[in-house]
Amino acid sequence: GIQVEQSPPDLILQEGANSTLRCNFSDSVNNLQWFHQNPWGQLINLFYIPSGTKQNGRLSATTVATERYSLLYISSSQTTDSGVYFCAVDSYGGATNKLIFGTGTLLAVQP
Amino acid sequence: DAMVIQNPRYQVTQFGKPVTLSCSQTLNHNVMYWYQQKSSQAPKLLFHYYDKDFNNEADTPDNFQSRRPNTSFCFLDIRSPGLGDAAMYLCATSSGQGIAEAFFGQGTRLTVV
Numbered sequence: 001g002i003q004v005e006q007s008p009p010d011l012i013l014q015e016g017a018n019s020t021l022r023c024n025f026s027d028s029v030n031n032l033q034w035f036h037q038n039p040w041g042q043l044i045n046l047f048y049i050p051s052g053t054k055q056n057g058r059l060s061a062t063t064v065a066t067e068r069y070s071l072l073y074i075s076s077s078q079t080t081d082s083g084v085y086f087c088a089v090d091s092y093g094g095a096t097n098k099l100i101f102g103t104g105t106l107l108a109v110q111p
Numbered sequence: 112d113a114m115v116i117q118n119p120r121y122q123v124t125q126f127g128k129p130v131t132l133s134c135s136q137t138l139n140h141n142v143m144y145w146y147q148q149k150s151s152q153a154p155k156l157l158f159h160y161y162d163k164d165f166n167n168e169a170d171t172p173d174n175f176q177s178r179r180p181n182t183s184f185c186f187l188d189i190r191s192p193g194l195g196d197a198a199m200y201l202c203a204t205s206s207g208q209g210i211a212e213a214f215f216g217q218g219t220r221l222t223v224v
Contacts, residue, residue: 031211041148041199041218048212086153090211097142097161097207101153 002027002091004102012108013077021072021105023087031090031099032063034072036083043086046072077109114138117202117216124192124223132187132219134202140214142207143185145177148199148218160185161207189221197223 003026013019023032034046047054047061049070054061058077063070074081087102116135124130134143142161146154158167160179174196176188189196199220205213 031213033213035215041201041220043154043201043203043215045212045214048210088213097159097205097211098156098166099144099203099205099213100156101146104153 001098002029002089002100004087004089004100006085006087006102006105008105009103010106010108012110015077015079015109015111017077017109018073018075019077019107021074021085021107023070023072023089023102025068025070025087025089025091025102027068027091029065029068029089029091032070033088033099034061034070035086035088036081037086037104038083046085074107077107079109079111082107082109115202115204115214115216117200117219119219120217122219122221124189124221126193126223127191130189130192130221132189132200132202132221134185134187134216135183136204137183138204138206138214139182140204140206141182142205142211142213143179144201144203144205144213145175145185145187146201146203148201150198154201157187192221192223194223197221 035043051065060073085105144159145157148154179185203213203215205211
């Protein structure tokens with residue numbers, strides 16, 4: 001099955017800093033999403049981005065499908081950005097509608 | 112308004128005592144997923160339904176079963192919970208076609224005593 005790796009696994013930032021999180025996947029995808037998992041465990045949708053670039057406030061994301069990676073940019077980080085960031089993909093190969101999660105990036109933003 | 116609702120938010124069950132977790136959706140989505148997430152790990156897909164078609168992951172233990180009586184509801188049954196089944200259980204839905212963005216419920220945190 002498809003492999004989804006995220007980097008870095010852990011990241012510590014000072015408030016106000018910028019960061020880039022990466023998601024690499026091993027096969028073509030027809031769906032890619034970025035999520036933020038809050039301290040209570042709920043997965044919050046950030047972007048649905050199988051290709052191209054999107055922006056939402058301080059966050060933006062880019063997926064280069066032909067090169068099998070996606071990037072999540074966080075600018076001017078705030079303490080409320082802390083938590084785990086996951087990418088998840090649905091692969092063209094094999095069965096569809098199987099949303100597989102990456103390994104996650106644990107972000108800590110310090111005041 | 113919540114679109115994917117899981118009940119209960121917290122569930123404590125005894126070792127070996129069957130337990131059912133529930134998920135409902137107001138999105139009329141075709142696909143419903145169940146994930147298990149243990150501490151400091153990524154969510155792991157247990158199974159999913161496309162309409163009434165059930166798709167089990169190869170490594171999902173037989174102890175885990177699911178039912179989808181209609182479009183709106185899906186249940187996760189754990190027949191004989193063990194201590195290793197303590198986890199957060201996440202339900203999600205997607206249309207399964209076109210822009211198939213998935214939406215998650217708040218999760219049910221299961222404790223086995």
